[in-house]
Amino acid sequence: MRHTAITISTATAIAVVLGSLSLSIPSMSQAGSSAVEEGKKIAFDRKKGNCLACHQIEGGSLPGNIGPPLVAMKARFPDKNVLKDQISNPQKNNPNTIMPPFGPHEIMSKNEIDKVVEFIHTL
Amino acid sequence: MKKIAVIFTTLSMLAAPMLSIAASPEQDLKNFRDHYTKLFPNIAMDDFGNGVYAVDKTSRDQWEAFEEFPPYEIYVDKGEALFNKPFKNGKTYASCFPKAKSGIKQNYPYFDKKRNEVITLELAINDCRKKNGEEPLKYKKGPITHLGAYIAYQSRGKKGNVKIDSSAESMKWYNEGKRFFYAKRGQLNMSCADCHYNNPAKKIRANILSTGLGQTTHFPVYRNKWSVADKGGDGMGTLHRRYGGCNKQVRAKPFKAQSREYRALEYFHTYMSNDLPLNGPGIRM
Numbered sequence: 032m033r034h035t036a037i038t039i040s041t042a043t044a045i046a047v048v049l050g051s052l053s054l055s056i057p058s059m060s061q062a063g064s065s066a067v068e069e070g071k072k073i074a075f076d077r078k079k080g081n082c083l084a085c086h087q088i089e090g091g092s093l094p095g096n097i098g099p100p101l102v103a104m105k106a107r108f109p110d111k112n113v114l115k116d117q118i119s120n121p122q123k124n125n126p127n128t129i130m131p132p133f134g135p136h137e138i139m140s141k142n143e144i145d146k147v148v149e150f151i152h153t154l
Numbered sequence: 155m156k157k158i159a160v161i162f163t164t165l166s167m168l169a170a171p172m173l174s175i176a177a178s179p180e181q182d183l184k185n186f187r188d189h190y191t192k193l194f195p196n197i198a199m200d201d202f203g204n205g206v207y208a209v210d211k212t213s214r215d216q217w218e219a220f221e222e223f224p225p226y227e228i229y230v231d232k233g234e235a236l237f238n239k240p241f242k243n244g245k246t247y248a249s250c251f252p253k254a255k256s257g258i259k260q261n262y263p264y265f266d267k268k269r270n271e272v273i274t275l276e277l278a279i280n281d282c283r284k285k286n287g288e289e290p291l292k293y294k295k296g297p298i299t300h301l302g303a304y305i306a307y308q309s310r311g312k313k314g315n316v317k318i319d320s321s322a323e324s325m326k327w328y329n330e331g332k333r334f335f336y337a338k339r340g341q342l343n344m345s346c347a348d349c350h351y352n353n354p355a356k357k358i359r360a361n362i363l364s365t366g367l368g369q370t371t372h373f374p375v376y377r378n379k380w381s382v383a384d385k386g387g388d389g390m391g392t393l394h395r396r397y398g399g400c401n402k403q404v405r406a407k408p409f410k411a412q413s414r415e416y417r418a419l420e421y422f423h424t425y426m427s428n429d430l431p432l433n434g435p436g437i438r439m
Contacts, residue, residue, distance in 0.1 A: 081359075083359060084358050084359045085358065093359055093360045094357075094359070095356065095357040095358045095359045095360075095361075096356055096357045097353050097356045097357070097358055129344055129348040129349070129352065129353065131341075131342040131343055131344070132343055136341050136342070136343060137341075138341060138342065
């Protein structure tokens, strides 16, 4: 996270030096939104997250209803790491949960989970 | 992929909560039934044998339309012809199943004390063939489902009558089956109970989950999925074929049809639906 912040300020500084701030800002926000976009794809992919099997998620069709609708995620999970724990290893919260252990069983890679967290946190 | 699935299966077998091996089969049956009647106080006991149709009105309407011209009917007829067709030695299946015409399906599976194992109807069909010098049939689809459809049809309306033998070896089979039902397995780490005990009538994606109670009363079953998408399939499949499908869904390696694992599961699972009227063959999505 901090790493990203440093990159941003460096990029901004360079942009200022180059005098083309207006070019570099859209490219930064594209980087952020592309993680969200990728996360959405992974979350909806039946072979990866397949979150729609159990959760209603805005933008996804034919959701299941075994789990709660994923809404107000920023409010429910002000700390992204708590959200990440829930997605990566839901058994921590509920040992008998039906939600798959995406991290421990390597259903998604660490990188994929990070992207899914980025996406879910926007809901 | 396969390897991972196998590893997780063994691991998660160790942790099966909600499971008291000590309970008697009678107590299990009562608890199992109470669980569903509490969840669905408005569903009549006998209706649980209708699976998804008992819990979802839209599916039920579609099904009732289907039953006007049931797609399994031709297989009941085929099964009857097979049943009566003499083997090379001149005998027929009736030599092994003398009471089939008055209904025997309700008594399967049973524990055979001499052989010390659970005997399912499909196993008994192949035993009969072997005894009469015929090649065994495949266990998941094809002629065995036609014979099964015919035999099931003769038992329509009869109540499930599985007896759990109290011998130690029989109880071992029973408890293995029970553990199978509640144990998480596969890369996705789900048990039969996760879907069919804890979440019946809920939707997993667009599929509505049936109750574990009543899941065995209507096999073999006709499914569109098994006729259209399936090479050489005609729509019909056995209970063990379904078990395999549900194992694959959670990325667990399925066991062989008629393996000890699935026979043990069937012993427990079918006993849990005792006293419900048999209604096979069935139609399911």
